[in-house]
Amino acid sequence: MSKLSIYGIARTRAFRALWIAKEVGADYAHLPIEIGDTGAKTPEFLAINPNGRLPVIVDGDFVLFESLAITLYLAKKHSPGKLYPGTLEGEAKAWQWTMWALTEVDRGVNIWSLHAVRLPPEERDAAKRDEALKVIAKPFQVLDAAVSKQDYLLGDTFTVADLNVAAVISRAVEMDLAAVPHLKAWLLRCLARPKAQEALALKNKAEAETPAEVTRRIAKLNRL
Numbered sequence: 006m007s008k009l010s011i012y013g014i015a016r017t018r019a020f021r022a023l024w025i026a027k028e029v030g031a032d033y034a035h036l037p038i039e040i041g042d043t044g045a046k047t048p049e050f051l052a053i054n055p056n057g058r059l060p061v062i063v064d065g066d067f068v069l070f071e072s073l074a075i076t077l078y079l080a081k082k083h084s085p086g087k088l089y090p091g092t093l094e095g096e097a098k099a100w101q102w103t104m105w106a107l108t109e110v111d112r113g114v115n116i117w118s119l120h121a122v123r124l125p126p127e128e129r130d131a132a133k134r135d136e137a138l139k140v141i142a143k144p145f146q147v148l149d150a151a152v153s154k155q156d157y158l159l160g161d162t163f164t165v166a167d168l169n170v171a172a173v174i175s176r177a178v179e180m181d182l183a184a185v186p187h188l189k190a191w192l193l194r195c196l197a198r199p200k201a202q203e204a205l206a207l208k209n210k211a212e213a214e215t216p217a218e219v220t221r222r223i224a225k226l227n228r229l
Contacts, residue, residue: 009033009079012050013059014040015207016215018072021172022060023207025076027200028168029083037211041222073103073169080165088165095159099166102158105144106173113141118176123212123220138180145177149185156194163195171195175205 011026013019014037026033038044038059046057054061054070061070062079069075077099080089090096120134148170151158158166171192178196182189195201 010036010063012036012038012053012061014038014211015204016211017059019060020175020204020208021072021169022062022075024172024201024204025079025165025168027203028088029079031079031083073107076165076169077103090159090164098159099164102166103169106170109144110141111173113137114174114177117180119220119224122179124224125217128221145185145188149188152191153187163198167195
């Protein structure tokens with residue numbers, strides 16, 4: 006069987022796929038495809054993922070897009086009963102938190118990051134930044150409460166539920182999280198994992214090498 010291939014520059018949601026691949030010890034090749042006409046919009050890439058978005062994986066003959074579907078798939082394939090919960094109830098909770106992250110905090114954290122950190126200072130929109138903080142304030146309180154009496158979302162052990170939520174809000178580590186101290190401690194605990202640090206190193210390197218024009222394009226394409 007062919008090696009797992011992960012398409013997408015680590016600055017994008019491909020970070021999530023890279024982190025889980027490292028956690029489960031998968032043998033993979035990373036193809037750092039960029040967004041846009043010379044990357045994810047090329048005919049060759051669109052033949053793999055017609056959405057023209059990142060990431061996508063090719064695992065043998067199996068093709069899968071959507072970053073959190075990828076993390077769930079790789080966790081269940083390579084770490085059943087460990088990173089991927091071994092009970093129906095645990096599985097349901099992992100899916101619950103995964104979907105929660107997408108619907109409640111993904112966009113807000115991304116908007117905040119663009120207008121607080123990633124765009125050139127003169128191009129940041131303070132109103133968008135402040136509104137994003139308002140949108141995520143209550144969900145962050147929910148997450149803070151969930152990890153106030155246990156180390157991880159499903160109990161005492163790190164699982165794909167933690168990886169998915171922590172990956173989605175990883176940029177929030179640069180926020181003032183004083184109002185949600187349990188969330189802050191949990192996020193730092195997740196991101197301190199050795200494999201998380203390896204994936205973050207790839208992400209941070211890609212961030213540092215990203216021209217401002219690409220960041221502007223990201224904001225425009227995603228209406229952020």
